[in-house]
Amino acid sequence: MMNLPPAVKAYFDAANHQDHEALLACFTPDAEVEDENNRYVGRAAIRAWKEESFAKYRPVQEPRSAKTDGAVVSVVTTVSGNFPGSPVDLLHEFTLEGDAVARLNITLA
Template sequence: MTTQTSVLAPAIEAYISAANARDSSAVASFFAEDANVFDEGHHRVGTLAIAQWMDETARKYQPRVEVLDVAQRTGKVLVKQLVSGTFPGGSVELRYVFRLNEQGKIARLDISL
């Protein structure tokens, strides 16, 4: 079952759109200044590091994400996404766990298989 992104918080929906456009500065703007991202065994803190992570990821994999499912948990939004790009296998389903701050910005993002 595919869930539309319209059920997502505005910052998450905007993050996905900006990530697909490979707009790292826009991506970073949806994160809190002290946000954390955990991806591929690396931990990044702050919007500058997050923008650099986006640039590296875009250069390395040219990723495109498609939302497959969304689940709300206390304090978390779990988003299953199909990620395609220039990596071995060409596509993979990944789990994105978002936590938002009181201002509605992304405070933490964990990406895993």
């Protein structure tokens, strides 16, 4: 995988292996995620979002490119799974706080 900050690399590794504990460890306790026009705040909400997303779509994410601008790491991924239009390119914008993700915004690339 490309050279990504540890928390971002760990997020993709954990997401692709359905390791919810490892995925949650990537986030600050009060982290926020925005995906598909929904907002999830805190680790419990993030866990529920990922568990539902995986059960519904079975997504596999492959990072294609990344750039860092201060605390923001933008990663374009190709996501394939059980959803209409698969595969699709998504932009994951991670805002880091120390060694953890404080905010993640996912949109079409």
